[in-house]
Amino acid sequence: MKLVILLIPVALSAQIEQGRAVFRSNCAFCHGGDARGGRGPNLVSAPLTHGESDDAIKTVIREGVPGTSMPAFSDFTPEDFADLVSYLRSLSQGVNRQVHIAGDVAKGRQVYLQNGCAGCHRVGTEGSVFGPDLSRIGAARSVEYIRESIVNPSADVPDEYQGVTVTTNDGRSVTGTRINEDTFSVQLRDVSQRFHMFQKNQLREVKDAEKSLMPAYGALSKADLENLVAYLNSLRGASQKTDLVNKGAGIK
Amino acid sequence: MRKSWLAVFAASTCLAQSPVPYERILNAATEPRNWLTYWGDYSAVRYRELNQINTQNVHDLRVEWMFQTGQPGAFETVPLVVDGIMYFTAANGYAYAVDARSGRQLWMYKYAIPKKAILPNGTVNRGLAILDGSLFMVTPDGHVLALEAKTGRLIWESVMAPNEQSHGATLAPLAVKDKVIVGVTGGEYGVRGFIDAYDAKTGKRAWRFWTVPAKGEPGGDTWLADSWKRGGGAAWMTGTYDPNLNLLYWGIGNPGPDIYGASRKGDNLYTASLVALDADTGKLKWHFQFTPHDQHDWDACETPMLLNLKWKGRDRKVVVEANRNAFFYVLDRETGELLMATPFERQTWAKEIDAKGRPVLNPGAEPTAEGARVCPGLAGGSNWMAPSYNPQTGLFYFAYFEACDVFYLSPPVYIEGKAYWGSMARGMDQEKRWGVLKAIDPATGESKWEFKFFRPSWGGTMATSGGLIFSGDEDGYFMAFDAKTGKNLWRINTGNRLVTAPITFMVDDRQYVTMPSGAALLTFALPNR
Numbered sequence: 001m002k003l004v005i006l007l008i009p010v011a012l013s014a015q016i017e018q019g020r021a022v023f024r025s026n027c028a029f030c031h032g033g034d035a036r037g038g039r040g041p042n043l044v045s046a047p048l049t050h051g052e053s054d055d056a057i058k059t060v061i062r063e064g065v066p067g068t069s070m071p072a073f074s075d076f077t078p079e080d081f082a083d084l085v086s087y088l089r090s091l092s093q094g095v096n097r098q099v100h101i102a103g104d105v106a107k108g109r110q111v112y113l114q115n116g117c118a119g120c121h122r123v124g125t126e127g128s129v130f131g132p133d134l135s136r137i138g139a140a141r142s143v144e145y146i147r148e149s150i151v152n153p154s155a156d157v158p159d160e161y162q163g164v165t166v167t168t169n170d171g172r173s174v175t176g177t178r179i180n181e182d183t184f185s186v187q188l189r190d191v192s193q194r195f196h197m198f199q200k201n202q203l204r205e206v207k208d209a210e211k212s213l214m215p216a217y218g219a220l221s222k223a224d225l226e227n228l229v230a231y232l233n234s235l236r237g238a239s240q241k242t243d244l245v246n247k248g249a250g251i252k
Numbered sequence: 253m254r255k256s257w258l259a260v261f262a263a264s265t266c267l268a269q270s271p272v273p274y275e276r277i278l279n280a281a282t283e284p285r286n287w288l289t290y291w292g293d294y295s296a297v298r299y300r301e302l303n304q305i306n307t308q309n310v311h312d313l314r315v316e317w318m319f320q321t322g323q324p325g326a327f328e329t330v331p332l333v334v335d336g337i338m339y340f341t342a343a344n345g346y347a348y349a350v351d352a353r354s355g356r357q358l359w360m361y362k363y364a365i366p367k368k369a370i371l372p373n374g375t376v377n378r379g380l381a382i383l384d385g386s387l388f389m390v391t392p393d394g395h396v397l398a399l400e401a402k403t404g405r406l407i408w409e410s411v412m413a414p415n416e417q418s419h420g421a422t423l424a425p426l427a428v429k430d431k432v433i434v435g436v437t438g439g440e441y442g443v444r445g446f447i448d449a450y451d452a453k454t455g456k457r458a459w460r461f462w463t464v465p466a467k468g469e470p471g472g473d474t475w476l477a478d479s480w481k482r483g484g485g486a487a488w489m490t491g492t493y494d495p496n497l498n499l500l501y502w503g504i505g506n507p508g509p510d511i512y513g514a515s516r517k518g519d520n521l522y523t524a525s526l527v528a529l530d531a532d533t534g535k536l537k538w539h540f541q542f543t544p545h546d547q548h549d550w551d552a553c554e555t556p557m558l559l560n561l562k563w564k565g566r567d568r569k570v571v572v573e574a575n576r577n578a579f580f581y582v583l584d585r586e587t588g589e590l591l592m593a594t595p596f597e598r599q600t601w602a603k604e605i606d607a608k609g610r611p612v613l614n615p616g617a618e619p620t621a622e623g624a625r626v627c628p629g630l631a632g633g634s635n636w637m638a639p640s641y642n643p644q645t646g647l648f649y650f651a652y653f654e655a656c657d658v659f660y661l662s663p664p665v666y667i668e669g670k671a672y673w674g675s676m677a678r679g680m681d682q683e684k685r686w687g688v689l690k691a692i693d694p695a696t697g698e699s700k701w702e703f704k705f706f707r708p709s710w711g712g713t714m715a716t717s718g719g720l721i722f723s724g725d726e727d728g729y730f731m732a733f734d735a736k737t738g739k740n741l742w743r744i745n746t747g748n749r750l751v752t753a754p755i756t757f758m759v760d761d762r763q764y765v766t767m768p769s770g771a772a773l774l775t776f777a778l779p780n781r
Contacts, residue, residue: 017662021675024621024662025623026676077670077671079667182725183705183706184743
């Protein structure tokens with residue numbers, strides 16, 4: 001009997017370790033090495049948008065979240081799912097899942113409008129599609145990630161919003177986000193939301209921007225920044241489950 | 253009346269189905285109208301003395317016909333063409349014979365994959381072998397089949413190994429003399445790999461070469477404890493054959509578990525190696541291990557191409573290979589002696605390959621729990637995409653990936669029928685990856701030209717006496733290049749990723765080029781004027 005009691009924690013800790021290994025190689029590059037968020041949401045201390053039960057977590061991992069960058073890990077084994085859940089539970093044990101936001105949502109919306117964010121971003125049906133759609137950014141990103149994206153947008157540029165500047169053979173230059181590119185052609189969307197499509201033999205150069213095309217808003221006052229973060233964190237619109245548009249997917 | 257009968261007779265003799273005895277395959281290069289093995293011949297040069305399509309007119313190349321298989325998944329087949337009939341496989345156990353001029357179907361065969369089968373590599377298939385009047389194919393659950401070439405009917409079926417242990421098969425068999433040579437997949441599932449020969453007439457197994465020796469056998473001491481039992485060493489690609497030496501050259505895959513090496517300390521023979529086997533007995537003549545104790549999944553299943561090269565003033569029979577570990581190797585194919593090993597791209601894992609062929613390792617290239625960045629990445633380097641050689645230019649043409657990965661490790665638990673990796677690798681965020689088609693002098697490794705693909709690409713290459721190299725990329729472009737300069741002379745966007753190598757052949761007076769794309773087999777020709 002004693003033996004059994006001793007073995008359970010050992011088995012559990014092995015499961016947690018295995019879960020950590022699966023997490024490191026499959027999840028950490030989005031959710032952060034400590035699972036406290038990155039390009040993907042904080043899984044430790046923030047509320048889980050799709051439910052907090054083991055089954056809900058497994059379903060999200062297995063099926064992904066359509067309309068977001070969370071892919072389906074359909075080839076994971078039942079053991080992988082169990083290990084991952086054990087690992088995540090071990091991190092969030094005793095943690096009260098809530099996000100502490102100092103700012104004011106309504107004031108943050110004013111900051112958003114006054115700074116022209118809608119000139120590049122869309123919330124619901126309002127705004128531009130040049131930059132990332134922010135309709136559910138509060139569900140998709142940690143508060144820390146959102147704050148960093150405002151003051152230092154070049155810290156992480158998703159592939160879909162990589163800036164590209166092309167120079168045509170006659171010296172004209174066009175900058176936009178890369179919608180698609182292959183060996184012989186490139187397609188951009190400029191800030192006025194127009195597509196520009198080139199064959200590469202028309203171009204002298206195709207140059208990836210080293211920084212984000214979004215200007216850094218480091219000059220915002222601390223209050224404005226926190227209000228803006230609060231507003232963005234409040235945006236939790238539904239993912240586009242029935243209206244999935246895969247931008248620039250090419251022929252993958 | 254008599255005249256028209258003569259005409260009908262003449263047309264039909266052009267397309268008479270003649271058998272393909274071993275002697276015909278031996279001399280495959282002398283009948284460039286046909287494509288008689290997976291490689292086109294036994295040496296895998298993938299070069300054809302056909303020049304109706306050439307550097308001057310290739311810009312006129314257009315689709316002549318398309319055959320839609322309707323099969324989802326990667327279309328990795330290389331068709332055979334024999335006297336106007338094309339034979340090929342598709343995913344999900346399909347085989348077809350079609351009129352090579354029109355793409356019209358002559359017969360179709362479907363292997364019933366058992367519902368509960370473990371399919372370590374999905375249902376992908378890379379093609380057929382032909383010998384006399386029979387075609388040979390493998391199945392995703394590890395069976396070998398012989399089909400009657402004129403009807404597609406099953407002649408015999410042999411089981412290579414119990415599917416419960418995750419053995420599968422994807423390669424195109426190689427027919428040699430009276431035998432059919434095949435190998436298994438399952439290197440990610442902890443199988444113990446092997447290469448088998450079956451009697452072409454009866455399907456009875458003639459010999460087996462275990463790619464991982466047992467304890468007590470030569471090489472068995474390169475495995476810690478009983479790790480050899482799950483040692484991997486799948487033999488998932490077709491080998492080549494030298495009829496004069498009567499040797500088969502076969503690439504062996506990664507050790508199992510792929511990434512985690514602590515449980516299998518030692519060199520892990522014959523994984524990540526090239527083995528030379530007696531074609532009659534399967535006995536090992538020599539081996540060369542490219543990556544001892546591999547921990548990066550660098551299977552040595554790249555094409556072992558057989559060339560006769562002038563080497564330091566002397567004619568030498570060599571086998572050349574652009575390996576997944578980013579080095580290009582030249583070996584004496586009689587003895588396995590290393591003649592040259594030189595990197596063909598950026599790599600971070602080895603300081604050099606020493607005179608005996610053993611890599612001198614750089615520190616920091618081993619996978620770790622936190623992740624270690626290593627170039628090339630998990631997929632290579634080069635990989636199974638076929639290279640080619642043009643004797644007119646004396647150049648070796650091959651595709652490879654410019655990519656690095658972060659390798660993570662964790663101790664795996666072996667469960668029969670489950671993946672057995674020991675963790676994984678993934679690309680560096682925001683680090684560029686791309687593909688390259690390259691021409692090198694195989695005697696020196698010196699690069700003559702390069703063409704960059706936007707994405708790492710799995711398309712193989714094919715060379716012709718029309719001065720052309722054909723290849724394809726991940727974005728679906730099928731392309732022709734000037735073999736001398738690398739200039740892109742022609743392209744078409746086929747609308748799906750290209751994951752195999754093209755072939756060329758002639759029927760009547762027209763040369764054709766065939767490339768699978770998506771679920772379609774595309775065949776090209778110059779306009780019929």
